[in-house]
Amino acid sequence: GIQVEQSPPDLILQEGANSTLRCNFSDSVNNLQWFHQNPWGQLINLFYIPSGTKQNGRLSATTVATERYSLLYISSSQTTDSGVYFCAVNFGNEKLTFGTGTRLTIIP
Amino acid sequence: DGGITQSPKYLFRKEGQNVTLSCEQNLNHDAMYWYRQDPGQGLRLIYYSQIVNDFQKGDIAEGYSVSREKKESFPLTVTSAQKNPTAFYLCASSLAGGTGELFFGEGSRLTVL
Numbered sequence: 001g002i003q004v005e006q007s008p009p010d011l012i013l014q015e016g017a018n019s020t021l022r023c024n025f026s027d028s029v030n031n032l033q034w035f036h037q038n039p040w041g042q043l044i045n046l047f048y049i050p051s052g053t054k055q056n057g058r059l060s061a062t063t064v065a066t067e068r069y070s071l072l073y074i075s076s077s078q079t080t081d082s083g084v085y086f087c088a089v090n091f092g093n094e095k096l097t098f099g100t101g102t103r104l105t106i107i108p
Numbered sequence: 109d110g111g112i113t114q115s116p117k118y119l120f121r122k123e124g125q126n127v128t129l130s131c132e133q134n135l136n137h138d139a140m141y142w143y144r145q146d147p148g149q150g151l152r153l154i155y156y157s158q159i160v161n162d163f164q165k166g167d168i169a170e171g172y173s174v175s176r177e178k179k180e181s182f183p184l185t186v187t188s189a190q191k192n193p194t195a196f197y198l199c200a201s202s203l204a205g206g207t208g209e210l211f212f213g214e215g216s217r218l219t220v221l
Binding site for chain 1: 166207209212
């Protein structure tokens with residue numbers, strides 16, 4: 001069936017470290033988004049990236065659609081980066097399928 | 109400011125009562141969605157609507173109902189038939205269903221006592 005898998009499930013880093021989060025998906029995609037859920041539960045859009053590479057400040061993302069994965073890079077981590085990161089994928093229907101998330105904890 | 113407004117943010121109800129969660133958007137988006145999130149878990153789709161007066165069941169629609177009488181509004185009713193209603197509920201919208209970029213409201217946290 002349709003699957004979206006994220007790794008690692010948990011990541012604990014010191015402030016200032018870099019990290020790479022991965023999203024694997026089981027079929028070709030029309031849409032892929034990365035979200036950050038902050039400790040208050042709010043989901044913030046990070047990237048809309050069905051293919052290619054985008055950068056926004058300390059964050060960047062790359063989707064290689066032909067190999068069915070996307071990567072989210074966070075450089076020089078700050079405590080405000082803590083939270084859960086979700087990727088969500090559209091496989092050509094009307095809805096997004098969410099991955100199970102990566103919980104990132106940045107220690108001061 | 110353009111965005112998605114959910115209300116109330118926190119809601120407590122007794123078992124057996126229906127509750128309605130409000131979701132309003134002023135982004136002129138056609139598609140709207142309701143998701144449920146349980147502690148430590150991902151998001152699961154309850155219902156979605158691509159156009160006014162039309163909506164479809166998501167993956168966990170049992171015990172929930174929705175309406176889409178206006179483009180801006182997509183209220184969710186959690187009925188007494190929902191066996192485990194305590195959860196965090198998130199409303200979202202996109203310009204075009206599926207392929208459009210999805211934006212979320214701040215969520216409503218429902219606790220059934």
